[in-house]
Amino acid sequence: MSATVVRVPGSKSIMARALFLAAAADGVTTLRHPLRSDDTEAFADGLRALGIDVDLASDDAWVVTGHPDGPPLPAARAYTRDAGTASRFLPALAAVGHGEYAFDASAQMRRRPMDPLIGALRALGVEIREDGEPGRLPFTVVGRGLKGGTLTLDASISSQFLTALLLAGPLAADGLAITVTGMVSVPYVEMTLAMMRQFGVTVERDGDTFRVPAAPYGPRDYDVEPDASSASYVLAAAAVTGRTVTVPGLGTGSLQGDVRFADVLRRMGCDVHQDATSTTVTGPASLTGVTVNMRDISDTMPTLAAIAPFATGPVRIEDVYNTRVKECDRLAACEENLRRLGVTVATGRDWIEIQPGTPTGAEIACFADHRIAMSFSITGLRTPGITLDDPQCVKKTFPTFHTMLADLRAQWGMA
Numbered sequence: 267m268s269a270t271v272v273r274v275p276g277s278k279s280i281m282a283r284a285l286f287l288a289a290a291a292d293g294v295t296t297l298r299h300p301l302r303s304d305d306t307e308a309f310a311d312g313l314r315a316l317g318i319d320v321d322l323a324s325d326d327a328w329v330v331t332g333h334p335d336g337p338p339l340p341a342a343r344a345y346t347r348d349a350g351t352a353s354r355f356l357p358a359l360a361a362v363g364h365g366e367y368a369f370d371a372s373a374q375m376r377r378r379p380m381d382p383l384i385g386a387l388r389a390l391g392v393e394i395r396e397d398g399e400p401g402r403l404p405f406t407v408v409g410r411g412l413k414g415g416t417l418t419l420d421a422s423i424s425s426q427f428l429t430a431l432l433l434a435g436p437l438a439a440d441g442l443a444i445t446v447t448g449m450v451s452v453p454y455v456e457m458t459l460a461m462m463r464q465f466g467v468t469v470e471r472d473g474d475t476f477r478v479p480a481a482p483y484g485p486r487d488y489d490v491e492p493d494a495s496s497a498s499y500v501l502a503a504a505a506v507t508g509r510t511v512t513v514p515g516l517g518t519g520s521l522q523g524d525v526r527f528a529d530v531l532r533r534m535g536c537d538v539h540q541d542a543t544s545t546t547v548t549g550p551a552s553l554t555g556v557t558v559n560m561r562d563i564s565d566t567m568p569t570l571a572a573i574a575p576f577a578t579g580p581v582r583i584e585d586v587y588n589t590r591v592k593e594c595d596r597l598a599a600c601e602e603n604l605r606r607l608g609v610t611v612a613t614g615r616d617w618i619e620i621q622p623g624t625p626t627g628a629e630i631a632c633f634a635d636h637r638i639a640m641s642f643s644i645t646g647l648r649t650p651g652i653t654l655d656d657p658q659c660v661k662k663t664f665p666t667f668h669t670m671l672a673d674l675r676a677q678w679g680m681a
């Protein structure tokens with residue numbers, strides 16, 4: 267059977283880093299194949315609120331004029347919507363500047379932890395005024411230029427705090443030495459280091475310590491990869507329908523750890539071909555069960571949980587505690603929705619185990635979480651009658667998701 271080629275939109279995580287790096291570079295950066303979504307617009311709007319010029323008029327290229335000394339405005343208010351990346355990275359950029367920068371976000375984002383970043387910036391001498399619940403947004407960063415130095419950071423709840431400090435490190439007068447404990451989502455940190463290198467700065471890593479030199483970022487013409495987490499839904503669609511899908515632009519050469527979701531599908535019996543720049547998956551006659559540690563690729567946990575009932579044996583996903591502090595408590599959300607579909611499921615502090623079953627149609631509670639909406643839409647390829655209580659929440663990272671899925675259904679002759 268011939269492969270269906272599906273192009274997925276640009277990477278949210280690469281966009282967030284590229285926007286930060288471009289904003290801090292000495293010159294003008296062009297981002298090619300940008301992702302336009304709620305998260306990336308939140309990032310761009312946040313930069314603009316700080317006085318940094320981001321021209322997102324074109325869908326082919328966003329143009330950013332950098333300010334190596336930090337935000338040019340002496341005072342600003344930034345609203346970072348639901349975006350973890352914008353909410354965690356932008357305050358670190360503000361700390362480099364000279365002024366008072368107030369940050370706030372949506373109710374969902376206000377619930378998510380910010381304390382490791384607040385603590386780290388304070389340890390570096392930055393004044394932070396907590397304007398709401400301690401350790402959460404909203405808060406105000408009072409920037410007086412960042413001197414730098416050494417600090418210890420707990421990275422066990424999110425890697426985004428470490429990424430924020432790494433990205434800002436070269437703008438500190440003395441650079442930064444950061445020692446981390448308990449790191450999750452390691453591939454995102456590797457992405458950060460690789461992209462800092464692409465913009466001209468090399469971080470030295472010595473075990474758990476990252477040494478960031480004081481050094482200038484250079485502007486670039488930057489091509490954004492397709493999003494590997496978004497691709498997981500497309501590959502999962504192949505896995506549950508027995509079809510063949512090729513995602514171009516994403517393979518072993520990707521900066522994104524989530525390309526390894528294809529390895530999980532391979533272990534479940536899919537035929538997987540991955541070269542440097544593309545991934546092709548063919549679903550088997552029946553998927554097998556698997557036990558998998560998803561600490562490194564936890565954004566794809568809901569994708570796997572949602573197709574798990576179709577496997578012939580149990581699917582157990584381990585070491586994903588921090589999925590409880592994402593857009594929603596994702597372990598609880600997956601458990602709730604699998605139960606709604608009549609599937610037997612159990613969860614613990616950091617794991618979920620799903621039994622084989624035949625899901626029956628039900629309304630999915632999205633909890634305003636794009637990944638819950640997209641994951642259970644893929645279950646819907648095999649189970650009639652699945653509806654979403656909040657289909658629009660996919661706009662966070664993949665605004666064209668439902669059109670893409672409708673196109674796939676049409677090409678595959680599904681109603």
Ligand SMILES: O=C(O)C1=C[C@@H](OP(=O)(O)O)[C@@H](O)[C@H](O)C1
Nearest residue numbers: 279351423424425426451454565
């Ligand atoms: O740095 C990033 O771009 C991201 C890091 C991950 O978060 P955690 O480090 O909080 O797991 C991931 O879940 C998120 O979607 C994007």
Ligand SMILES: C=C(OP(=O)(O)O)C(=O)O
Nearest residue numbers: 348349350351565592593
């Ligand atoms: C956890 C996610 O996003 P955020 O960048 O808001 O943390 C996600 O996209 O799955």
